[in-house]
Amino acid sequence: MIRLTLRRRLAPLVAPILAAPALLLMLALPLRAEVAIQEVTSPGGLTAWLVEEHSIPFTALEIRWAGGTSLDLPGKRGATYLMTGLLEEGSGEGEAAMDSRAFGRAVEGLAAHFSYDAHSDGLSVSARFLTENRDEAVDLLRQSLVEPTFPEDAVERVKAQILSIIRNDAKDPQKIASTNFAAQTYGHHPYASPIEGTEQSVTALDRDDMITAWRNVMVKDRNRVSIAAVGDITPEELGVLLDRLLGDLPTRGGALPGPAEVTLTPGVSITLFDTPQAQVIWGQQGLGMEDPDFFPAYILNQIIGGSGFDSRLMQEVREKRGLTYGIYCWLADRDYADIWMGSVASDNRRVAETIQVVRDEWARVARDGVTAEELEQAKKYMTGAYPLRFDGNGTIARILVGMQHDGFPIDYPAGRNDRINAVTLEEINRVARERLHPEKLRFIVVGQPEGLDEVN
Template sequence: MSRLARIVAPALALLAPLGLPFVPAQAATDVQVVTSPGGITAWLVEEPSIPMVAIEITFKGGASREPDDKVGVTSFLSTMLDEGAGELESAAFSARADQLALKYGFEAGRDSFSVSARMLSETRADSVELLRSALVEPRFDPEPLERMRATILANLREAATDPQAILARTWREAMFGDDPYARPLEGTPESVAAIGAEDLRAAREWALNRSRMAIGVVGDITAEELGPLLDRLLGDLPNAPWEPLGPAELAADRSLEVVDFDIPQSTASFVQEGLARDDPDFIPAYVMNHILGGGGFTSRLTEEVREKRGLTYGVYSYLAPYDRAALMAGGVSSANDRVAEAIEVIRAEWARMRDEGVSEEELDAAKRYLTGAYPLRFDANAKIAGQLAGLMEEGFTPDYLTERNGLIEAVSVDDIARVAGRLMDPDRLKVVVIGQPEGLPPADQPAD
């Protein structure tokens, strides 16, 4: 059995009785590292039994590279690439995609810009041509540009009164200050209003720069066929070397912050330093976080905040290793008169993890879940393509696919104790609350 097959096969056995879609076992062949004649590299899993191909492309950089006066231009670009390209205006482009049964998507992130596509084998050549035109020859015509601008501005107006959006904006600004990570991905009403076609063309030049690119491909295509396809699809994109920004500095001020908002239930975010993805302690931290708040109903935070005290319907924590900063964060919602107690319990659990670590029973349960659930990330072609591109982007080799569960299994209680000592300090938590919480310092001013 191949390396990837050993990962995927257990998931197939779980999914088959449920009638859920999955990649047939014979599709789970070894990952091939393919380099095109033009020098473009991709990871490929061949699966000829399903007549389709899934492609995931990640361009490094993302919204962090936006000019200060063009905040939101990367997100704007993601909405415009299929609004007409080459000789096809917006409606004609959509009609052609429907005719080919081509499914695609463009997404702007803080550190990357991603392109996803699924195409049938019988229309693959024409689908590649259409997708290429969107990437290489977008039109940015006035009518769709103004239509998409109106949509973005409507979303921004809605976000201005949405408690979750206000909360996210507040903690990002508090933690990142003037760094690009603090900016709203969709921009501001002022910046979006000022973005024109020339700005979008300029953004395409750096957002779709193939000098820093990761590609995962899964489906009915051979390595010999994939190379020329990559050159045709991506070969005419910009290929200019560029230097990423330096590390983002996190603010030292970790005082509690309250945003006044007239809602019956307060919502809180808590944020602190995390670990970079290439840190040797990342895997132990990942397991630790699962036990603390990443494991849903089995986590300590759920047990202490929800089950024992009934303070919330949901509480969670997670690791967020951005390219230029690593965070450990989480959230909770609770009634205004109980959110202060919920925050107090969360801080206590932060300290308990630091001081006591975890038990062997907790660690064994976390390992069983994390290793058993991993194959479910590979139950469809598009998911596999996304995993391949993600691992390639993060600098791994294909061997990580088989090594990952072993790394989880190797984590010990001593490893958890070490990483908890590095990370877990309730005094380093930046807590931001939106609502009208009782028992917390009042907000300086109401939300906009």
């Protein structure tokens, strides 16, 4: 069972939008004075952030290992993705050994839930369990993380599922556009190729490659693993749980990749594909959360093409001209590269016009900036519109892990809205002038666009 792939199948273009999941989740965290975050250090030296909530006998645990699929070795693309899909397919030794069916039954019998997910910058594990079943649930989770067996038959079965996904992606214009954009953007970095691998690379993977991928990613190095727990558990209980769960993992993993060389150049690339709507992804150099201009840029992006129907692009492309159903842009802040990008789908007969409108609006904002009214509206939305989205132990645990992964301080949520509100009109318009580069945009088009030529 490859649960990690299901979310990606539902929305092929969500992956780049969530290239920095912490960005979208953590930056939307409302000011919640009642959320008291504690830092917990286990006897064995592992650290975690904890929010105690004892009103319901339930705990959500979130773990993320740095590197993720970017730790694939040369020629082994897709190994980490495949390995992640095998963690619940076989584990344990002797009488404790379980295949996927036995493991699934045991998890269900405890009313627990585990999920495993691999992405470009991390390998994430989510666990939910009742307090009364905590010990048994942690033992099961530990078995899958520390004692995976990677049975040969499971390797071949899951490989076949992934190969089917890869073949289906080759027929999906959205996925083709995303893949082509990555290939033109990230040079020789692992970001440049699909995390699932290619037919050739996945076909060649074997059980030994799974063991290597597991050893490279899953370690107990406190600098490589971020952990959060929310719910019915004390700091002392969490510390013991962490050592019990992860204490037997190796201390060192594979070398993390270095920064990606951004190779994106201006122009238009077209891949002919028989589809009534052309899929378009565009982008330019972006900026990361460590950049002092990040918050003005983050608000600026909301005004240009963020969520909602009031963005500049939505108004110009959809409302005024009827060229698309939806159009968005976002700051893709990955661990090793920063891109400002967007996406839209438009009728082949009008996609050239759509691209021109995007260029024109990018240039207009860079030249003229935004208005005080737009800035105020964006601030109001960004500081107050999200509270309901972040209810729930599991969601808060994911936010806390994202904050740790990206190096934010434990008290960041309390001052986040102040940082948004502190951005001035002068500041945001300076960032628009300096950071938006319409002449450097690269458009990746998949379809049969009329009146549009490739420009390289």
